[in-house]
Amino acid sequence: MPADLAVVGLGPLGLPLARAAVAAGIATVGHDEQARVRELALGRPPRGSEAALSASELRRMLAGGFRASADPAELGRVRTAVICAPTNPAADRSPDLSGVVTAARTLAARLRPHTTVILESPVHPGATEDLLRPILEQGSGLRAGRDFHLAYSPARLDPGNRAYPYHATPKVIGGLTPACTESAAAFYGRLTDKVVRARGPREAETVHLLETSYRHVNIALVNEMAVLCHDLGVDLWDVIRCAETKPYGFQAFRPGPGVGGHGLPPDPEHLPHPHRTPGHPLRLVGLAREVNQRMPAYVIQRAATLLNEHGKSVRGARVLLLGITYKPDVADQEGSPAEEIATRLTGMGATISYHDPHVPHWRVLGHPVPRADTLYEATAAADLTLLLQHHRTYDLQGLAVKAQLLLDTRGATPAGVAYRL
Known part of the structure; x- marks a missing residue:
């Protein structure tokens, strides 16, 4: 037919x-x-x-x-x-x-x-x-x-x-x-x-640009707030919980170790624009891109500080990455910050392993990364466990009890049971 x-x-x-x-x-x-x-x-x-x-x-x-x-x-x-x-x-x-x-x-x-x-x-x-x-x-x-x-x-x-x-x-x-x-x-x-x-088609194309830029810019805002709140000793996740009760003028976004997915805005440097356009086009989007691209490095900084505070060094540390997809409960790894984080940690001398219920095999820099078959045992054995993605199958309360150190980059753990971004 x-x-x-x-x-x-x-x-x-x-x-x-x-x-x-x-x-x-x-x-x-x-x-x-x-x-x-x-x-x-x-x-x-x-x-x-x-x-x-x-x-x-x-x-x-x-x-x-x-x-x-x-x-x-x-x-x-x-x-x-x-x-x-x-x-x-x-x-x-x-x-x-x-x-x-x-x-x-x-x-x-x-x-x-x-x-x-x-x-x-x-x-x-x-x-x-x-x-x-x-x-x-x-x-x-x-x-x-x-x-x-x-x-x-x-x-x-x-x-x-x-x-x-x-x-x-x-x-x-x-x-x-x-x-x-x-x-x-x-x-x-x-x-x-x-x-x-x-x-017309140009308006429809710009709809995509606006929608993806909106997501990117707002994630960058809360990512910067995460860094600020950590420096001030403020619980960002409680701030977001309270702010999202406002019935108008606010939509809650949450920080994370980076931004992935297929819906990323194009780099403003490569957007066609007339020479008469004053200044740089979409300067805010370009700045948001810079902020979001810095988040993997910030996660590494937080991880290293956490290890140092507990008498350990990144070099030689056993680090378990939990959740390596860009989105919870899906297998898609497009743009996930997990690869950059794993690469940086490996370069600093850490020993990396991972667990993700949706990804049976994972390679970084062409080399296979060991997958934790027994999650709780792997968590207990790791010097540091990094929660990069919150899949619904994870019992975070139980994992926090088992972990020597747990850094939660998604704010998914109950307050007080883990270190949060």
């Missing part, structure tokens, strides 16, 4: 979309490289996508008719194509749009009139019109807005959030023309309860 939808890019963005489409009864084909397609056909979510799709959910998708294919010809048989290629930062921190370019060129060669093309990959404002549109038009000979519809819709995914599944999260859409917007809205209207129309 020919597919009605093609999802180009079967990673943390594309797989949830494909799952929602299959659940809505839409015949869906996913396009990606052969190795990833082979894993999906065997019922195994690709590495890095476990948080977005479990093996059981993938099996239900396959039973519901979902097909994964590396054959570009499949893209020429659908009415809607959604590009979900990853755009992770490159070495110079600029967004790597090569995946979007590759996907667009592959799609352009098979693009048919009246197809609706939607970009969901995180991109800077203007990318849909300035990057994607020319590739599609030159490769197909068709004109966007006249021969095919073109739109942007920012991905809004929160892995593990049961309160807001795909259908309960409003979808923002900005089309090249009003007709493009309505065509994309008609598609997403089959998947979500609410569709929000932006004035």
Whole structure:
């Protein structure tokens, strides 16, 4: 049976979309490289996508008719194509749009009139019109807005959030023309309860920039508050508990050892902006990035001080890292600060081990990190236990009793039973 939808890019963005489409009864084909397609056909979510799709959910998708294919010809048989290629930062921190370019060129060669093309990959404002549109038009000979519809819709995914599944999260859409917007809205209207129309693709792209920057800036604020409160001898976690009772003008964010996940704002240095813009664009976002990137080093500083206060040195210390994913109760390690913390501790001469119920194997700097099989015994044997992520399976009261020293970077332990960030 020919597919009605093609999802180009079967990673943390594309797989949830494909799952929602299959659940809505839409015949869906996913396009990606052969190795990833082979894993999906065997019922195994690709590495890095476990948080977005479990093996059981993938099996239900396959039973519901979902097909994964590396054959570009499949893209020429659908009415809607959604590009979900990853755009992770490159070495110079600029967004790597090569995946979007590759996907667009592959799609352009098979693009048919009246197809609706939607970009969901995180991109800077203007990318849909300035990057994607020319590739599609030159490769197909068709004109966007006249021969095919073109739109942007920012991905809004929160892995593990049961309160807001795909259908309960409003979808923002900005089309090249009003007709493009309505065509994309008609598609997403089959998947979500609410569709929000932006004035155009640039506005929709900037929605993503604002949402991710909002999270980043507010986490940076409480991270700085964590450092200040520690220096002042103030219980930050009690401050947050009290502040969040205010019914207006305040939303509680909590500090941590760093910021991970797929929803990070682009580096302001690489945002396109007119020369007439006064000053540096999004200076606050750039400052927030600096603050959040300093948190792993601050955690190491706190750990070293704690060990010294108890007559121990980081060199030769046995350190157990609890929770190495970026988010509680998911397997996704994208951007998790655990790797940097492990790297720094190893460089200082500490012996590292870890425990995470969602990560059976972990490598840092190309070397495997020993996994604690017996959690309580490992906690008791470690000179220092660092809680980096609070998975619900952790009995923190019991672990605090067993641990020689426990530094809680998530404020999850009861007051007085552990050292908290």
